Amino acid sequence: MKHQFDVIIVGAGLAGLRAAIELGEDTSVAVLSKVFATRSHSGAAQGGIGAALGNEEEDNWEWHMFDTVKGSDYLGDQDAIEILARDAPRTIYELEHLGVPFNRTPEGKIAQRAFGGHTRNFGEAPVKRACFAADRTGRVILDTLWEKCLQGGIRFFDEFQLMSLIVSEGQCHGVIVYELASGKLHTLHSKAVLLATGGYGKVYKTTSNAFASTGDGLAIAFRAGAPLEDMEFVQFHPTGIYKLGILISEAARGEGGVLRNNEGKRFMELYAPVIKDLAPRDMVSRCILEEVRAGRGIDGKDYVHLDLTHLGEEVLNTKLAEITGFARTYSGVEPITEPIPVQPTCHYMMGGIAADADGKVITDSEGTPFPGLYAAGECACVSVHGANRLGCNSLLDTLVFGRRAGKEMRRYIHTVGFSPLPANPEKEAAAKIATLMESNGNETGGPIREELQEVMMDKVSVFRNRSGLTEALEKVRELKGRYQKIAIQDKGNCFNRDLLDAIELDYMLDLAEVITLGALAREESRGAHSREDFPDRDDQKWLVHTMFRYSKEEGPQVFFKPVTITRFQPKERKY
Amino acid sequence: MKCTFIVYRFDPAVDKEPRYQEYMVEAEPTDKILDCLNKIRWEQDPTLSYRYSCAHGICGSDALMINGRIELACQKLVRDFKTANNFVIEPLPLFKVIKDLVVDMNPFFEKHRTVRPYLISDEDPPEKEWLQDPENQKFFEPALACIMCGSCTAACPINRSNDKYLGPAALLRGFRYVADSRDTATGSRLAQLDNEDGAWGCKSMWWCTDVCPKSIPLTKSIAQIKRLIKEEEKRKTAGS
Ligand SMILES: Cc1cc2nc3c(=O)[nH]c(=O)nc-3n(C[C@H](O)[C@H](O)[C@H](O)COP(=O)(O)OP(=O)(O)OC[C@H]3O[C@@H](n4cnc5c(N)ncnc54)[C@H](O)[C@@H]3O)c2cc1C
C-alpha cells in the first residue's frame, strides 16, 4: 500500500512527538512507531528534565552549559550545548503550558531537585536544576505530547516497523514499513524523514532499556550512507537493580540517597570530595567497580548498596514512588528500611547518527547534509553529550532538538517537490523478509543475541582494553557470520515476533561492531570510554569525534570530525 | 524449578477456535512471568505472540490474565503465585483477540480520545509557568501513574454490560483534567461525564482499583468526578 505525507517521523518517543507537534499545524505529517506510541521508552524516564529556572535557588544557563561541557569530558560541541542550555527554560515553560503536571514548590512554581554533575557557579556545589513529576517525568511528558498530537489530529501508524529508507541520488524521500498486524509492507512517500528511534541498550546484557531499544534507525541510516558518530561512548548508569538492570533514578541520590560498600562506608566521598554521590555517571560507575575490585562489594559480589533509609517514608512514597515500587517488586527489598542492591547498567548511548543542531543528518566532517534525512533524540549525535551525558539532559535534548528538526523540515519541504519514487521501492525489504522466512539455515536468533549481549557486557562496557576489545570484535564478526544462516520458524503474517527479532538482531550486530571498532580506535580514556591500557585523556590526539561510514566491501570505515569549542577550554575534570 | 504454562493460542489464519497449549519451563522463583513467556518463545515455540517492551511495569504493553486474574506479565514473579508452579496465561478479557495473547486495544484508545485528554485553557499562558497550588497537583497526582495498560477497563463488569460506558481508564483521564487547576473547561468536561455512559455508569464495584498494577485509586477518582458534578449542580442552582 502507498501513502504520501510531506514528512514522515519514525519514532513516537519525546523527540518524534515534539517534532510532530511543531509540524502538525500546517504540514501533512505521519508518525510511525513499532510499539504503540505511549509504550515508547521515553515513558520510562524517571528523574527529571534539566533547566536553569532558578526556582529553588540561584541558577543560570551558563552554569548549565559549563556542567554539560565538563560532563561531556569536553567532547561535546559547545555551540550545540549552548543552544541546549539557553533553550532549556523556554522548553520547560512550553511543556508546562501544554499541561505537563510538574511537581510544585510551596509558592506554586515548578519544583526542582539536584542531579548528578549539575552544579552552581562552575562546579562549586550541587544545584537544584531538574524539573520533575515524582519519578515518572518521562511518562507524564510522553502522555502530554501524545495527547497534544491526538488533539491536533496527527496521523499515527502504531505497530508499524521501519524496514528501510527510500534513497535515490543521495536523497531520502520516504520509508518502507512493515505492518505488524498483517505482515504487509507499506510505502510511505515523503519529502523528508525524521529518525527518532531512540537508543539501543539491548546490545548489552544488563540494561535499563526496553526490548524495543535495538537501534533500528541507526543501523538503517548507516547502511543507507549516513555516518555514525562517537559510538564508543556508552553510558553505564551506576544504579541498576542488581542482576536486572532496572533503573533506580539518580533522583534517589538527588534527594539525598548515598552509595555504600560492604563496610557501610559512603565511598563516593573519597572519589569526588565536592559533589560526592552526585558525581557524573561515568565516574560513579567506575568507582563502584573499583570498590568491587578491591573486594568491597557486598558479600564479595559485584554490587554495592544504595541507601535511602534516611530519607523517610514520605519522600520515598511520594517523590520516589515508582523506584521504591521497583525495589519492592523486583529485588524484594523494602527501601524504607533496607538498602537496595545496585550495579552499573547500560543506560544511554551518547553516540548516534551524525546530525547538526537543526536535525540535519550530515555525511562528512564538513557537515554536508544528507538531503531529506533528519535525526533527533537518542538515536542522533548532535553532539551535546560528548563522552558522557549528564542526567536529565536527554529529555531536554529530545525536546530542544526535536523541535528544531521540525522547524528545519518545515522550511525544507517548501523548497522541494515530491521526487518520483524509484521503481519497486519495496523490493529490498521484501527480499530481506523472504530470505529470512525461506531460509533453512541451522541457526536461530536467540543464542546469537545472547552471546552478543554477553560479550559486549564482558569486554566493551565500563572498563576496556585492547585484548578484550579485539576478542569482542572477533566474536561479533563470528556472530555476524552465523547470522547469515539464521532461520525463522514462525511462518505467519500476524505479530510475527520471530521475524522481527531476527531483523532487529541484524541491526544490533552492526551497531556492536561499530561500538567495538570505535572503542579500539580511541586510544585514550575520556568520559564513559575508559581504556585500562590508555588511562589518560589525550587532548592532543583525541579531542575529535569518531565517525564511521558503512562500506559493503570493506566494513565500517573510520574518519574524524573536529570538536567545536567556544567558551570553555578543556581542563582536567575533577569533582 | 519446573513450571507448567498453559497458554491460550489463537491464530486467525489457521485456527477456527482458540486452543490451549502446554509448555514446561525451567524457571527461577525470581523470574518474571514475562521472562517465562520469553523462554517459551526463544527456546521452544517462536510462534507464540504477545506484546511487551519495557519489562518493568512502565509501558503498559503486557496486561494479561494470569491464573484468572489480570496482571502485568513483567510485574509478577513466579514466586508471587501460590499455584504449585502452574500457570494459565490468557489474553486480556473484553477486547477482541488478534492473535494468541495480542488483543485489539483500539476501542480502549478511542474512549480515551473522547474525554478530550489535553489541557484546555481560555487564558493566554504567562511568560513563565502557570502557578499551581502544590495541593492541587497532589490531588490528581495518583492519576498520573496510569500506563494505559487497559487492565481496569478489561476487569470492569459494567464495561462488559454496556459497551458505551467510558470505562475506568478514560474516566481517570477525565478526572485528571477536571481536577487540574490550569484547565478552564471544567464545566463542559463535567457535563460530558454527567451520564450513565460516563461517571454515573460506575457502580463502585472496585474491580478496576483491585487490578490496577499501578495501585491507582480509580474508584475514588471516579467518585471525585461525581462529587464535582454535584457541586457544580449546586453552584448552578444557587446561582439561578
Ligand atoms: C529507565 C530510564 C530512565 C531515564 N530517565 C531519564 C531522566 O530522568 N532524564 C533524562 O533526561 N533522560 C532519562 N533517560 C533517557 C531518556 O529517557 C531517553 O534518552 C529518551 O527518552 C529517548 O527518547 P527518544 O524520543 O529519542 O526515543 P524513545 O523514547 O526510545 O522512542 C523511540 C521510538 O522509536 C520507535 N522505533 C524504534 N525503532 C523503530 C522501527 N524500526 N520502526 C518504527 N519505530 C521504531 C519506538 O517505537 C519509539 O516510539 C532515561 C532512560 C531510561 C532507559
Ligand code: SF4
Ligand atoms: S488505571 Fe491502572 S489498570 Fe487502568 S489503564 Fe491505568 S494503569 Fe492500567
Ligand code: FES
Ligand atoms: S513490558 Fe512494559 S509494562 Fe510490562
